[in-house]
Amino acid sequence: MTEKRQLIINAAVEVIAEHGYHGAQVSRIAKQAGVADGTIYLYFKNKDDILFGLFEYKVDQLMKTMEQTLGNLSPEKQLKIFVRNHVEWLALDQPLAACVQLELRQSKKEMRNKLNHLLIPYHRLLNDILVKGIEAGDFDNTMNLKFARQLIFGAVDEAISTWVVSDFKYDILAQFDELYYLISKAVRRGQLHD
Amino acid sequence: MTEKRQLIINAAVEVIAEHGYHGAQVSRIAKQAGVADGTIYLYFKNKDDILFGLFEYKVDQLMKTMEQTLGNLSPEKQLKIFVRNHVEWLALDQPLAACVQLELRQSKKEMRNKLNHLLIPYHRLLNDILVKGIEAGDFDNTMNLKFARQLIFGAVDEAISTWVVSDFKYDILAQFDELYYLISKAVRRGQLHD
Amino acid sequence: MTEKRQLIINAAVEVIAEHGYHGAQVSRIAKQAGVADGTIYLYFKNKDDILFGLFEYKVDQLMKTMEQTLGNLSPEKQLKIFVRNHVEWLALDQPLAACVQLELRQSKKEMRNKLNHLLIPYHRLLNDILVKGIEAGDFDNTMNLKFARQLIFGAVDEAISTWVVSDFKYDILAQFDELYYLISKAVRRGQLHD
Amino acid sequence: MTEKRQLIINAAVEVIAEHGYHGAQVSRIAKQAGVADGTIYLYFKNKDDILFGLFEYKVDQLMKTMEQTLGNLSPEKQLKIFVRNHVEWLALDQPLAACVQLELRQSKKEMRNKLNHLLIPYHRLLNDILVKGIEAGDFDNTMNLKFARQLIFGAVDEAISTWVVSDFKYDILAQFDELYYLISKAVRRGQLHD
């Protein structure tokens, strides 16, 4: 990634966080980045491509953090770190949190599909952890993997969204253990079907 | 609700389901409803008000179903029915599912806030069930109630969204028990903090 | 043709004649017509459609004049009137002449093709006159009809273009007989191949 | 003409022929010529100057052919060769024909005026031939010289344009005699005014 492309992505995050998806005109992003409008188009195909590039870059950072922090820990510990990384990813960057949880979701259906594709590595990694946890006897070997992934992602996503909508009024990281406790219970072994 | 207001809401659901949020121009909804463009504004303040009216009406139907089906059952059974109602609400009405999970979420932040407010009765009812379940000793009395609600809503929401994005390729209702199993484990009593 | 559509076409002729093809912004045409920008799009699909509609309307007027003036005259007289109508069509309307001969020809290839199609009735009528003239023994029965039509159109077109480029400095109608004399000789009977 | 200037002109012909006037961006021409965008501006004042240079070069080639082929023949023969040279100029180079008849005519009025000036030697030479022909008693001494030139140019131009628009579907050179027959009749002596 060139330095200027990076510059524009950062500007986009700031502008979107401040003015919202619909107030994020290309010219505003350019001004924030300190480049001419046309320069944007040397680094991005079009406006949607800026948003795509932004999300791609940030998801990539998250996945790199995942790689660096998961190591060879037990699946149970990996899952906790995985979820914590997801929460920290946005909890430590409020403008990004606003972009990802609220603003980017206002994009067109077509765009949203493309953004979802970027989460494939996320789901793949999560799946691997769950599978290893099942094999290790830590996680519930009767549960449906797809729903387990959706529950984990959905719970975290909803928790973060609520926090963003509340205008960051509370410290979501301080409550992380309470959130993870519920997720953990859902996937841990030792439950019977009812 | 006047007859014509109802007519317009139904037209809006059909148009949004067919053409998507961005293809749902007021004139198209008017045409579908068989009224003049201007007539819309005799029944709704503006375009957002149509979407708001639509969601309000549909959520209202869901909440009425909740009331009718929850009865005096045990909290555990109520929770299962609650979640099932949520899934069935959209699983049995694919156009509505597309509207609610994908299209309506493209509306402006301001609008999304108003739509979220309509879910307050949903969260209040869910909260009541959880509290009763805790008091009855069925649900985990150590869990954070807010996160529990968010986990339940988030898991179901994510599951339905994935199903809609897949273009309804599988039978989500047939898998309901597998989904509920995970949710149930999360909130049930008998887990220890780690 | 609605009254307002007519209004817009007239405004377009004036604006194009005064500011040229590239200076004829939609907003300028709208202002000249005394309507809002958006109103243009109630009567025309897009900007090219204005130009197309303008040429279509004006060619239609020419062809109506042709019908009304050709009557049952001899082919020789009909040809002279035909050519004179073509010249008068533009000689008596300098703004239209500027549009047709200079400005409209700057449109994109695709558009030019569509404009050319509008001249099919012109060429068909000219062809009919030539055929009747040949059958009557007035016109050269050895000539190639396609080239004859092209020569007639090309000569008149070039003559008018030169006049427009000269900024209407001379009276092209006063010289009509001299122009027609040459055209007439080209198609008249009595010439031998060399 | 420097070697690089020639290189750019050739590139321009190829690019315009392939992509049309509006697809012939300076950067595309530069790429085709194998030079940097900025280099173009070391050899040409601006984009129009490239087109001007291209047409100037090609018209110059035509006029050189004229000089070499007209010799001391009779005016009648010279006229036929003159017209044939004009047709062959484009008939034997379809990309150039497309440029000259269709693409270059989409340029701005101002530019078109400059291009027309390049045809002055063409008209001067044609005029000379006609004058000599009249003096020699071969051509009609009653005809208007300006219109005669316009008829000849207009007829040939229209014939070639039609051929180009037809996508070169027929062999225009094979029909040259039929075209010239009509032109010849127009200017030859022996016709009476009617």
Place this chain on the structure above:
DNA sequence: GATGAATGAGTTTTCATTCAT
């Protein structure tokens, strides 16, 4: 109540040209 013609604000994107290297 109902109509629907008219309004007009608002934004992405291209590309000829420049100039620091």
Place this chain on the structure above:
DNA sequence: CATGAATGAAAACTCATTCAT
């Protein structure tokens, strides 16, 4: 001489909303 990254002006079109009838 040559480069090519950066510039920034300029315009078509949509569509929610109004209001005279």
